[in-house]
Structure formats: structure tokens, C-alpha cells
Amino acid sequence: MSASPTVTAPVALRPIDDRPEVPMRDAWGKGLVALAAEYPELVVLDGDLANSTRADLFAAAVPDRFFELGIAEQNMVGMAAGLATVGYVPWISTFAAFLAKRALDQIRVVVAQPGLNVKLCGSYSGILTGKTGKTHQSVEDLAVFRAMPGVATIAPADAIELRSAMRAMMETLGPVYLRLTRDPSPTIFPDDYAFRLGAGVLLCDGEDVALISTGVQTVRALDAADLLAADGIAATVLHLPTIKPLDTAAVVAAAERTGAVVTAEDHSIIGGLGGAVAEALAETRPTPMRRVGWRDTYGESGPNDALLEKYGLTAAHVAAAAREVLGAGRPAS
Amino acid sequence: MTETVAIAQPRPSLADLRRRSAEARGLIVAAVHKAGAGHLGGPLSATDLLVALYFDALNVDPERPRWDERDRFILSKGHSSIGLYAVLALRGYFPVAELDTFDQIDSRLQGHPDMSKLPGLDMSTGSLGQGLSPGVGMALGARLKGASFRTWVMLGDGELQEGQIWEAAFVAARYELDSVTAIVDCNGLPQFGWPETGGFTRERSFDDPGAKFAAFGWHVVECDGHDHGAIRDAFAAAVAHKGQPTCIVAQTVKGKGVSFMERDFNWHAKVPTDDHLATALAEIEAIRAQPGEEG
Numbered sequence: 001m002s003a004s005p006t007v008t009a010p011v012a013l014r015p016i017d018d019r020p021e022v023p024m025r026d027a028w029g030k031g032l033v034a035l036a037a038e039y040p041e042l043v044v045l046d047g048d049l050a051n052s053t054r055a056d057l058f059a060a061a062v063p064d065r066f067f068e069l070g071i072a073e074q075n076m077v078g079m080a081a082g083l084a085t086v087g088y089v090p091w092i093s094t095f096a097a098f099l100a101k102r103a104l105d106q107i108r109v110v111v112a113q114p115g116l117n118v119k120l121c122g123s124y125s126g127i128l129t130g131k132t133g134k135t136h137q138s139v140e141d142l143a144v145f146r147a148m149p150g151v152a153t154i155a156p157a158d159a160i161e162l163r164s165a166m167r168a169m170m171e172t173l174g175p176v177y178l179r180l181t182r183d184p185s186p187t188i189f190p191d192d193y194a195f196r197l198g199a200g201v202l203l204c205d206g207e208d209v210a211l212i213s214t215g216v217q218t219v220r221a222l223d224a225a226d227l228l229a230a231d232g233i234a235a236t237v238l239h240l241p242t243i244k245p246l247d248t249a250a251v252v253a254a255a256e257r258t259g260a261v262v263t264a265e266d267h268s269i270i271g272g273l274g275g276a277v278a279e280a281l282a283e284t285r286p287t288p289m290r291r292v293g294w295r296d297t298y299g300e301s302g303p304n305d306a307l308l309e310k311y312g313l314t315a316a317h318v319a320a321a322a323r324e325v326l327g328a329g330r331p332a333s
Numbered sequence: 334m335t336e337t338v339a340i341a342q343p344r345p346s347l348a349d350l351r352r353r354s355a356e357a358r359g360l361i362v363a364a365v366h367k368a369g370a371g372h373l374g375g376p377l378s379a380t381d382l383l384v385a386l387y388f389d390a391l392n393v394d395p396e397r398p399r400w401d402e403r404d405r406f407i408l409s410k411g412h413s414s415i416g417l418y419a420v421l422a423l424r425g426y427f428p429v430a431e432l433d434t435f436d437q438i439d440s441r442l443q444g445h446p447d448m449s450k451l452p453g454l455d456m457s458t459g460s461l462g463q464g465l466s467p468g469v470g471m472a473l474g475a476r477l478k479g480a481s482f483r484t485w486v487m488l489g490d491g492e493l494q495e496g497q498i499w500e501a502a503f504v505a506a507r508y509e510l511d512s513v514t515a516i517v518d519c520n521g522l523p524q525f526g527w528p529e530t531g532g533f534t535r536e537r538s539f540d541d542p543g544a545k546f547a548a549f550g551w552h553v554v555e556c557d558g559h560d561h562g563a564i565r566d567a568f569a570a571a572v573a574h575k576g577q578p579t580c581i582v583a584q585t586v587k588g589k590g591v592s593f594m595e596r597d598f599n600w601h602a603k604v605p606t607d608d609h610l611a612t613a614l615a616e617i618e619a620i621r622a623q624p625g626e627e628g
Contacts, residue, residue: 074496074500075501078464078465078497079467079473081466082469082470082484085455085456086474086475105460106497110463110467
């Protein structure tokens, strides 16, 4: 069995009773303020949503490097490109749904194609967007940016990983898409955790099935591993905070160790993490798998728990997919 | 050790600029003929404005195309790329002979301007309506840095139909960015046009852009986009105006300089035959050789 060059042993997580729930958007706003002290070239552009995305934390702390550009995402992307050419590092902030689609051609032509150093931050991603419904839920952003040459694509699991990833974004020259969420979610990583762009993060190393997850769905994948353990099924949990470039070696290693893969993401199963993992395994090590995520549909407004339940994104859904792939993919011993 | 000035050049006479325009037009027609592809009507309508920018107005140095303090230029109507390339070559950014590579594989001279390939291009363009926003961003960056460079953006009148232009216009005025100038090359001829009773009209698709920019809070100057004296005056008015961005509405003729291409939409993007080329170059040479009054 070949070991992945990037994943050796599971990283230590916080104790189960020390996982405070933190809204990623708050951590993002504070993270910008912290980076601003070190990076005088960092500027923040807002599309009239700063009190939702929490760019307002930056606006209050560093007002001379915060620019309100109004409800006009296409212009915001273009202005970011211009600012990048004269030496600034613009962080664009709006909802993922609008950034990834409303301003898509602008991102492609003046940011991605020339490789300009613009940081694209899509807040309110996925299904949990504060009862705003299908216009504001972001189903396709990972697929969009993964298909766009030259754009690194990141979806952190918690506030600690986000903070470390934001530093990595400043240290990375070129466009990066950062996927953020709105609501509080448990902090799983210890304070000294370090994100590495393009590296998978092994969280559990069970040998029966591999749960491969990204973003805040990783928290539910860990819960699913607990549910499976109660049934005597030992799960690997591989967290992929970087969707592109994908840590193919880590994916293949997890598939080789377990022979069965379930992906988990708060995104369409088409084109995002599930698509990326399926493509990687199909070409290198075909493995029975199930994809847990949005099943080629749009969402609706509703309470978080009801949305996760109806659209099949809970830990129980991930665990059920694991049992299914084990039943379907392996003869009973 | 920041260098703050370009190598000083004597200011060209208006007759010099007219001769440069004719030279550029000859290079444009020849390059499109050689490439077997490309646009002609738009590059020829923009030629005098591009020559005035690169030989007269812009503080640039072809030897240092990435010099921090240079003035910036964005060709938002990116399909007129060959016009910009011809002027950049004449100005010394790259050898004139390289124009022969236009639109060929591995060329730095892409069908639409690609800043990642050719030094001297300040922004990649090609998808219409996108060039003004980066220009506004550069002007904002200049203010933030305390830099004195200016940013010039050339728009086609057709691309004013894109909504992003007006997003950018609104924000530029809101931030009082007087170091950015938009030049609208009003050649008035769309590629296909709008339906009207009995067929299609190729009347200009966007009336009175000056009034619309003024309504968005811009300072507006009108000029004849083929009269180098008028262009020089318009550029000076833009530079002198403080507190608002300036829009120069330049009235132009699509296909300018070649009699059978002027005002004919068929020459938006049509490849000249050998005979077309010979006739066009003869006409352009006759203009170039005219003894112009000095200005």
C-alpha cells in the first residue's frame, strides 16, 4: 500500500467537549483585520453586504483600505483587477451565489486569464444562508471555479482553518476562491493547526470506508464516522480544504486503504468535491463510491435542520451512504 | 531609487501625428491581410486616438513597459487589437516586423489583447464592456498610493450597451476619480444592428453617450476623433479637469482612411484581397505624403 506524500497520520483535533461554535464570516472579518496589519497592500472591496459578510469588521478597523462599491459585482471584479495591477491585493467580498455567477465572465477575463492577484471570497455558500432560499444558496460555485484554469479553490472546515488559509492566500500569488459559510459551526482544529494549500488532512484512519469531505461538511463527516463506529464500521475521514489543486495522492491512498469512498459536501454532487474525487479515482484507482450533496436540484428557504434533512446533507445521510456503498461495493465476508 | 520620469521626447507636431496615423493605418491593413483574419473598421476608426495617446499624451517608456509610474491605457474594445499593436510597434515596444505574427500560433499579438503575453498591455480585454472597471481600479490605486499616473480607457460606442460600463461610471464619479479618462470611439456602426420596419438599421445603436456620462456625474468633452488638433485639445481638457472623471466623446468614421471601407459595416471584420490591399495602401500613402500644415 503506497502512502500519500502529504498525509501520514491523522491530525489531532480539539477534544469533543472543546469545540466552540463560531460563525466563519466573523472569523473572516477578524482575519482580514489581522492580516491588514502585516500586509499594507491588502484592500477589501464590498458589494453593499459588509454587515452580512462581516467585512464591516474590516471597514471599522481599517477604513482607508475598505472600498464600498455598491450593488455592482461585475464592476467590483474589474476594479479589483485594476487595483491588482498597481500592486494591491484586493479581497472581494459578496455572496458566493453572486460572485460565482453574476461576475463570472469578469473573473475569467480580467482575473483568471491574466492570473492577477485577486482574492475572491464567496460568503453564504451552500444551503444554510439564513432562510434566503434558492437565489442565495450556492450550489455550483466549486464546480465553476474548479473548471476555471488558474484559480485555486478553498473551502475551510472551521474558523481556525480559515484563519490559517487566509494567511496562505496572502502568501500565494494569483487568484484564489475562498468558500465561506454564514452560520456558527463547531471549531474542530486546535489553535496551532496549519493549513497547506493543496494538501488533504487526514482526520481518522479507519480501514472500512473513506469519508472524503470539504468545508463545514467535514464536521458532519466526523459525526458520520461516529455513527458508523457504533455499528462496528471503521471510517477514514479525509478532509480536503483545497478542491483545486486536488490532493489526488491523498484521495488515492484513502481509496486504496478502504476500497469504498463516500464524498460529502454542501454543494452539487456534479462538478464539486464529489465530481473531483470521482474523476481522480476513475483515472487512477476505480473505487465504488457514493456522493452526498445537492442532487442536481435547487433549494428553498427554511430552518437549517429542515434544509439539511430534506436535501440529504446530515451526518446520518453520510453514514447511510457509507453503509450503502459497503453493501453494494463489497461481497459480504 | 524610483525613477519618476520617462525619457523626455520632443512633443510631436500635428503633422507628425498625422503621418504616424497614416503609417499605422498601413500596418493595420497589411497585418489583417497577412493574418487572413481580424477586424478593420474599428481599428481604423480608433487609429488617430491611439496615435495621439502613445505619441503625445501618455507618459510611457517603451524600454520599461512595466515602469510603475507610467500612464496606463486599456483598450476596452479589444477587437481593435491590431490598431493598438500597430501603434505600439511604431512607438518602439516591439519590432514592426512582429506585426506579421498577428493571430498566428504562439504569437504575443493575440486576436484580443493579452497582458500575460505582451509587455506594454496594461489589461487583458476582449469581452466587451469590461475595460472601464479595471481603469477605475487603477485610478483608485493611484490615489491610494499617492501616485501621479493617469489612466486612459478606450471604449467603443457599441459596448456602451453593456451594463458594467455604467456600474463603473457610477463608481468612478462617486469616488471623484479625475485621473481616469474614458475615450468613446463613436464610429456609429454596430456589427449587425437593430431591426426596423423593412429590415435592419445600422444607425448608431447608442445615442448621445456624452449626455449619459454627464448624467452619471462625468465631465464630458466632445471632439472630432480624426482631427489631431481637436484630439490634443480634448486630452488637455481631460487632464486639466479636477474632481470628476472625464469622458471624451470622439466622433469617428468606421474604416477611416480607406475610401471603400469607410462607413461600410461589411468591413467590420473582413479580410482584404490582394487588390484591396494594394488600393488601400496607395490611398494611405497618398495621405501620408501630403504636406500637412504644422500645428
